Amino acid sequence: MNALADRLRALLPRRADYRGLRRSWPRDLAAGATVGVVALPLALAFAVASGVGPAVGLVTAVVAGAVAAVFGGSRVQVSGPTGAMAVVLVPLVAEHGPQVVYPLAVLAGLLVLAAGVFRLGRLLEYVPWPLVEGFTVGIAVVIAAQQVPHALGVEVTGQENAAAAAAVAIGGFLAAPDPAVLGVLVLTVLLAGVLPRLHRAVPAGLIAVVAGTLVAELAGLDLAVIGTLPAGLPVPALPDLGGVGALVGPAFVVAFLAALESLLSARVADGLVPGPRHDPDRELVGQGLANVASGLCGGMPATGAIARTAVNARAGAATPAAALTHAGVLAVLVLVAGPLVARIPLVTLAGVLLVTAWRMIERHNVRAVLASTRADAVVFGLTAVATVATDLVTAVEVGLAASAVLALVHLARTLSAAPDEVPAGLGPHVQVYRLDGPVFFAAVRSLAGLAADREVRVVVLRLSGMTLLDATGARALRDAVEGLERRGVTVLVKGATPEQARLLTAVGALGPVAARGHVFDELPAALVHAAEHAAREPAVPGCVASGRPAP
Template sequence: MTDYLRSMRDLLPSRDDLDLRPATFRADLLAGITVGVVALPLALAFGVSSGVGPAAGLVTAVVAGIVAAVFGGSRVQVSGPTGAMAVVLAPLVAAHGAASVPIVAVLAGAIVLVAGGARLGRAVAFIPWPVVEGFTLGIAAIIFLQQVPAAVDVDAPVGGNPLVTAVRAVSDAGSAVAWSLGGVAVVAAIMLLLPRVAPGLPASLVAVVVVTVAAELLDAPLARIGALPDGLPAPSAPDLSLGLLRDLAGPALAVAALAAIESLLSARVASAMPSDLPDDARRYDPDRELVGQGLASLASGLFGGMPATGAIARTAVNVRAGARTRTAAVVHGLVILGVIYLATGPVARIPLSALAGVLMVTAVRMVNVPASRAVLTTTRGSALVLVVTAAVTIAVDLIDAVQVGLVVAAFLTLRSVAKASSVDREPLPGPAQPGDEHIALFRFDGALFFGAAERIAEKVRSDHDAHVVVLRLSQLRMIDATGANALAELVADLERSGVTVLVKGIQPRHLQMLTRVGVLDNLRHEEHLFESLDLAVAHARSHVAREGSAR
């Protein structure tokens, strides 16, 4: 019980999380202000894109950003609303309304919290690289397509197929399309060119400010964000009936899975980013990260916000801006909180097309072209996994995409392992002796598992006319229950047909399984199990010699 409590204590904040030395605090303060300024337009845009509204995006950035910074497992991770989460929430809003999102945030947060307590954080290591790249590529495509209606100043329904909605929006574009496309073009140009001229300025914020000021001065007929609350709402428990819980259980599980996957991937990417961070600041605890993200989504839901995840782009800005500790992510949340209380009037006048431009550029930047090219050119199997994952992400659902990608990757891996697993007939060691033609020596290599067991066993059955068969198992790296059972049936079949079977080199880790399925019981004699190949072959030769003399 003491060990369990100690392990649970490791998932909570500690005194070591704080470093308030002047130099460190100053670096964190500057990094937090920088990432807060960058995060502001993204929080607004993701709130709008999800269908919940810009206010929910701001609330999520503040509440979830601060909670995840304090309780999460990474010192430099920045959390809040993300494009992937907006993609998942849009169909939910269309089906159940915006009021369902805080409920899902609370439910999903509880699920992620339990997953962290159950130490499931390292499960993300089992997601193959092609699945991650395909998932990211699909999300980027959806985010871009979702912004097309706002880019052409068309009020489109939230939650439909993004490609169909984008095509319809273009065909329905009205007289203000030139204004809206002009705003998108200006935002894109500033975000792409400003970092080259003045890398210290927050390009996305500058772009939004320029377009907003221009739209006001020119009295452009563009849709705006609209009224925003001038403070955080009071926390309250969402109304949850049994029927609603049943309807939202599936979406909550999907959101929880996405929050866990994206947050852990973001933390892993941050730990490997080139920077002058010390090694202890780079390390992250995946289980504590799940606990922090679970609490963040839960708290966000109580304040009427969205589910949150770790945000790769904002985390990267945080690291590059010089963040050292969690203080930077806390400051990022406080910066956005200051905007809520002091600047909602100007923010309400931001054109939706400006936010669409920010997200379109963000979507394009999400695609890691060198990584995707590397995956596509490594093996055909990896390329297939990436393409299938991206296609399912766009056409169906993000969580289904990860599942399908994992299944395809697992199938291709099993096929590869099965091809590498073999059984070969070998010549007997030493000088040839009379009667050797009646002895067959088979060497098993690789893995004897369900994907290869029947093929390997059938080859042994068909590839000999011997009186004695020696099965050399010392090179087998893995045996599963199916493989062990196939081996037991092979031994039994050979013995029934009058062939004496000798087994050589069972590894100690395989012995218990092979004993339980009856491999040893099916041998004609208990002494037909050998550790030395020379002894096994000598026994086979003596057996053949005895048979010859008996005839």
């Protein structure tokens, strides 16, 4: 009982989460304010893209952002509506109506919460590093591509893929250039990119947004702006759970995406800020509670958001106070400063996110992956391309599948099945084969060379170096043993572990050998028996290394 209590207590917030806040609070407040301004149009846009009203996106960013900041396992993670989640929600909203997002958020939140309690967050540790780097690069490209239409002031419709929309926007801008948009964009990018080089604590994104807005207002530029905001946040209410049975399947999909994107985002954030790494189980608990709270308060499913998390980290955030500030800033902007925020040009926000996307790519990590092995470079490239061309879930599936296949190919090549040195005095009638490495389904072709030389009467199979054995490998060993014995060669087996012996016996490879007393634990005993047996047996004509009859 005490162990369970300690386990649950470890998943709750603690004072250590805010260690150093007395020194970092100015940076945390500045970072939170910057992220709040950047997150506002994203919360609105993703909610509208999902088929629900903009107020749903705002309540999600405020409620889910605050709850995840308090209960999550990452110090700088920022949560809210995301583009990947919007893609999943669109068909569900079209089928069930906008109200479906509320119970869906609650159900998915409970599933993610359960995953955290049962400590499933550690499963991400099995995701290869090249996949994470490829995912990060792909996400950075997608974020940049999503901002290109706003950055150039070109409206693009009918393009679901961000890269395709960016290409259309660039073509439209080249056909009809707008110097005003380009000027504000360059100003924003320069400020957001250069100011952090002067001092990391400078809220470069916020300064860039304010500067771009002032230039646009003072010069009277006709630029697309955020526009009118909702007058307030919706009143919390219990969602309708009448049709919950039909949402169980979609809830698992949403929960998987929420967990995956949040954990990957938190893992990316670890590389952006110094200090302790995130706790994946706590992060799942936080995201689960955030989704439950969002659904109960009239919000949509939320996840950790890589773009906003990167902005937060790059702006100097050090504790969860920054993400809490982000939620508070959004609430204040909605309730108090709506008319002022409505005048912010979209091009300034796009410029800040373009710089953020560029900084998300750790060039030294990319070079290290590409210079490591060909397999790692392939996984990196496939994941990055799939992230840009498809979606997050598909990209991770592609990366994992490629990693698994290439790992199996590499593992299969490590199997060595070759003649070992025979001690002097045994003569030419005894041959020793040593198996080193994994004997499994992908490596069985290496066993095809097990054959005896012309004068060999006894073959000793040394299995002590066999690190892995599956049913296919055991069957291949059985076939090799039967092939040798059909040619009159006696087989002795040495060094199989109890588990390997059980599997070899189950497939019929060890039973006949053991019945003759030809299974040994030590090599000297096996060699002595081999020598005695070879001396008693006549030579077997026609037994050659290739296994074909001698001419």
